Amino acid sequence: MLRILITLILGLAPFSQAGALTVVTDIPPVHALVAGVAGETADIRLLYDGMPGSKGLSPRQQTALDGADLVIWVGPELSPALAARLRAEGAPPSLPLLALEPLPLRFEGWAATFADALPDLTPGMSRTDLLHAAEDGHDHGVHDHGPVNPFVWLDPSNAAWFVEVIRWQLTALAPANAETYRRNAETVLGELADLSAAMPAILAPVRRVTLIPSAEGMLYFLVRQDVLIGLDGAIDDVDGAEGIRACQFVEPGADASEIADSKQVEVDLYGASLPGGAQLYETLIRNLAAAVADCADK
Numbered sequence: 001m002l003r004i005l006i007t008l009i010l011g012l013a014p015f016s017q018a019g020a021l022t023v024v025t026d027i028p029p030v031h032a033l034v035a036g037v038a039g040e041t042a043d044i045r046l047l048y049d050g051m052p053g054s055k056g057l058s059p060r061q062q063t064a065l066d067g068a069d070l071v072i073w074v075g076p077e078l079s080p081a082l083a084a085r086l087r088a089e090g091a092p093p094s095l096p097l098l099a100l101e102p103l104p105l106r107f108e109g110w111a112a113t114f115a116d117a118l119p120d121l122t123p124g125m126s127r128t129d130l131l132h133a134a135e136d137g138h139d140h141g142v143h144d145h146g147p148v149n150p151f152v153w154l155d156p157s158n159a160a161w162f163v164e165v166i167r168w169q170l171t172a173l174a175p176a177n178a179e180t181y182r183r184n185a186e187t188v189l190g191e192l193a194d195l196s197a198a199m200p201a202i203l204a205p206v207r208r209v210t211l212i213p214s215a216e217g218m219l220y221f222l223v224r225q226d227v228l229i230g231l232d233g234a235i236d237d238v239d240g241a242e243g244i245r246a247c248q249f250v251e252p253g254a255d256a257s258e259i260a261d262s263k264q265v266e267v268d269l270y271g272a273s274l275p276g277g278a279q280l281y282e283t284l285i286r287n288l289a290a291a292v293a294d295c296a297d298k
Helices: 003-010 028-041 059-065 080-086 127-135 156-173 175-206 218-224 280-297
Strands: 021-025 042-046 070-073 094-096 210-213 246-250 262-266
Touching (some): 021 028, 021 156, 028 070, 028 156, 028 280, 094 156, 156 175, 156 218, 175 280, 218 280, 246 280, 262 280
Parallel strands (some): 021 042, 021 070, 210 246, 246 262
């Protein structure tokens, strides 16, 4: 077993108190994955309805952390205020998903454009080459360019890995529920596999569309889903660029200037607009796919 997982699991004492586990999560997609695995065995609390703020935790959020058996979160790169709280004395144990090794897909480079985030990406570079560059980053220069891009949950392959680890962590805390966690995790993994299998049909119209995300998190979704990616200001250099539509993706409330000859589309990367629960993750990914396909049709 991987060293980081051994460290995390051995550091958790089996749950011995009466009642359900109390698990705190940071954002809605993580909450959904945990809910899918835990089922009715845990009180699963959500700290942020959408994008984590940079300010300190609110009294409600502080109260949510009181008595928690485990905090499952993306990591300090996304939630610095939560990171500060978890470093304090008496903080509950935590599982930062971004720290897991190996992740199926992870990009480093917290930048506004693909050109900055991926300095080795050349116009017309195939999706397969880009995916391999991300998965083998130290060989391609991708993993040596600043802080990590934290939107890892937007790759369903990463989400499947998270489900496996969440299952192990919950089992370490509550061994009596091990069979429930195993069964629930298998169900969630099956749903994620079906979700991934559905993506090619939804995104079929997008195969020859150059996409110019302003939201860095879209990189995880676009690369995993085999979408041709163009660079800001380099549309004409992409093979077969004639007639290709550029789509600029922005998060709600973002102050993003429009790019000439492109369509601006708002995307909810956190699921802030969606009903909570175990089905939120699938809805989030399907909505992203629909937004990309819709942009291509305009």
